[in-house]
Amino acid sequence: MPTIKPFPNFFAPTNANTLQNIQTVTDYLKKHYGAKCYVVGGAVRDRLxxxxxxxxxxxxxxISVEDFESAMHYLGAQGVGKSFFVYKYRDIDFSLPRIEKKTGVGHKGFExxxxxxxxxxxxxxxxxxxxLMYDIENEEIADFWRGLEDLQNKVLRVVDKDSFIEDSLRVLRAMxxxxxxxxxxxxxxxxxCQSIKLEDLPKERIFKEFEKMFGASYLHYGLYYLFALSIAKKLFNESMDKRTFIGLSRLLQKSKKNFVDKLRPYYFLFICRSxxxxxINEILGRLGAPGSYYKKVANAALPLEVSPSFVATQALKEGIVEYVGNYHPDVIRxxxxxxxxxxxxNRGITPAQLMEEGFSGKALGEELERRTAQTIKELKEK
Structure with missing residues (x-):
């Protein structure tokens, strides 16, 4: 028997349109087929x-497969994976409960x-x-696997060892x-997790999980499990001694208060690269990272000593708010x-002013670079 936890206000923060869409489908399924509907997965976890x-x-x-499909078609839901019994009604996924058995290599090799x-x-x-499952009709959480206890204790624990090892992506999900x-x-x-090989994972799936980690609030946890779960060793042939880890972990924790939201995906790799x-280019390649990561992470750097001329150079085209090293206190100051x-x-000169002086074409660009370099040089000499 599951552990039951009453939760009458589960949908309280939910958008009115979303709640109406949920009720439209679940009420119809209950009335016409006697189906019992649960909110499952991350939504329950996050609400708790x-x-x-x-x-x-x-x-x-x-409810049978045939009745479920008939109901979904009647309601106008769109099938998003027939073999998985999944339909989308507006922005909500409705599915039949399923089990998966590994039958082949890779993430598609499941029956x-x-x-x-x-x-x-x-x-x-x-x-x-x-x-954890939220029983919509009875307004309560059903817990079959000690999920409520682990949620309270802030622990990630495998449900079933045999099914877990069938999908190597779950190692990255732990991180x-x-x-x-x-x-x-x-x-x-x-x-x-340490015992599971990762060679079968395509780059696009690897990057999606890393991208979630890069945007996370506890980057030092991500760093720890990147190494503790042997992910870094298997994907990048990387290891890290305890002293280095402690220093880097502290830097990540100290720096996050200065992160700019739109650059949040890039800070982890930028800070860790050294x-x-x-x-770093090889790491980005193995991750299958998009071009923005090369621009923001691989093509930028942070010197040991931050000078006015360095800041000026980084801000020639756009403000420092667009530079990933902007978390550093000296850069901010x-x-x-x-x-x-x-x-x-401010370069001290504009292209329009140079045109008034008679410069044009290639000569204009060269003179703009020369004047800019002179302005930055004067910063160094101050």
């Missing part, structure tokens, strides 16, 4: 943590079939905190969940003193 939740997945029990009950359906999930939630991975789960033995935080550095 008091986090914002805009993405609902709903599983429907006690899918219907689950018999709630416990069997929830067993396929990765961590106990993601197995990014730890970084996003500030949770610890329990010892048995750590050992299990601590890695592998060239100088940028504000020089009034280049959110505006370009």
């Amino acid at each position: 943590l008091g986090r914002e939740c805009n993405d609902y997945d709903i599983e429907c029990f006690g 899918v079939s219907l689950a018999r009950d709630e416990k069997e359906a929830s067993r396929r999930r990765d961590f106990t905190i993601n197995t 990014q969940f730890a970084a996003r939630l500030g949770f610890k991975v329990d010892e048995a789960t750590c050992r299990l 601590y890695f033995q592998t060239d 100088l940028a504000k003193e020089m009034d280049v935080w959110d505006k370009p550095f």
Whole structure:
């Protein structure tokens, strides 16, 4: 029997349109087919943590495949994966409970079939905190796998060892969940993750999980489990001694208060790059990172000593607010003193002024560079 936790205000923060869409489908399924519907997965976890939740997945029990598909077609829902019994109504996923069995290599090598009950359906999930189910009709949480306890203790724990190892992506999910939630991975789960090979993962799937980690609130957790779960070793052939880890971890924690939201995806790699033995371009390549990461992370740098001329050079085209090294206290101070935080550095001359002096074409560009260099040189000499 599951542990039951009443939760009558589960949908209180939910957008009115979203709630209406949920009720339209669940009421119809209950009235015409006697189906029982649950909110499952991350939405339940996040509501219990008091986090914002805009993405609902709903599983429907006690209804046949044929009746479910008939109901979805009647309601105008769109199928997004017939073999997975998933339909999308407006922005909400409705599905039948399923179990998955590994039948081949890679993330598509699974055989899918219907689950018999709630416990069997929830067993396929990765961590106990993601197995929690919200019973919409009875307004209560059903917990079959100690998920409420692990949520309270801030622990990531494997639900089922055999199903977990069938999807190697779950090792990366452990890292990014730890970084996003500030949770610890329990010892048995750590050992299990360390034993799983990652060679079957395509770059696009790897990058999606890393991207979630890069934007997380607890980057030092992400750093720790990047190494503790052997991810860095397997993907980049990287290792890190304890002293280096402690120093880098403290730097990540200290710096995050200065992060600018739109650059948040880039700070982790920018800060860590000088601590890695592998060239940052090679790391980005193995991750399958998009071009913006090369521009923001690989093509930028932070010197040991930050000078006015360095800040001016970084702010020639746009303000320091666009430079990923802008978390550094000296960069912040100088940028504000020089009034280049959110505006370009004043070169002391404009192209229009040079045109008035008779410059044009290639000569104009060369003279602009010369005058700019002179202005920056004068900063060095002050």
